[in-house]
Amino acid sequence: MQLEEFISATFRQLIDGVMSAQEYATQKGARVNPAATAFRTDQGMRLWDRNDIAPIAEVEFDVAVTATEGKESKGGIGIFVGSVGVGAQGRSDVTNQSISRIHFSLPLKLPST
Numbered sequence: 001m002q003l004e005e006f007i008s009a010t011f012r013q014l015i016d017g018v019m020s021a022q023e024y025a026t027q028k029g030a031r032v033n034p035a036a037t038a039f040r041t042d043q044g045m046r047l048w049d050r051n052d053i054a055p056i057a058e059v060e061f062d063v064a065v066t067a068t069e070g071k072e073s074k075g076g077i078g079i080f081v082g083s084v085g086v087g088a089q090g091r092s093d094v095t096n097q098s099i100s101r102i103h104f105s106l107p108l109k110l111p112s113t
Contacts, residue, residue: 006065010102018106029111037107047107054112060105067098 021032036050047056 006100010065014104025108031109033107034109049109054109056107056109058105059108061103063102065100065102067100068096 025032
């Protein structure tokens with residue numbers, strides 16, 4: 001996979017994931033990446049909602065994406081988050097492996113009572 005393809009696929013999947021999370025969050029009274037976000041320097045540069053002065057959490061992601069191609073395997077791409085792996089992997093004596101890391105954060109306003 002070329003760098004251009006990797007970046008494009010990463011952003012498309014990130015956007016689709018955020019949109020899906022936003023739809024679910026709306027049903028539960030939460031907001032993912034809310035528009036009315038501001039930093040409050042008197043609170044240690046924390047994020048707050050400008051509308052109701054509620055705190056906003058920043059959820060950080062660090063994702064490793066591994067692409068493997070082998071002489072005797074089908075190859076595959078896997079995404080590994082923590083100790084959980086998702087994806088297809090083949091077995092081969094000779095392999096080429098590429099590992100890329102994606103680090104990003106998303107603001108999340110949790111439901112309040």
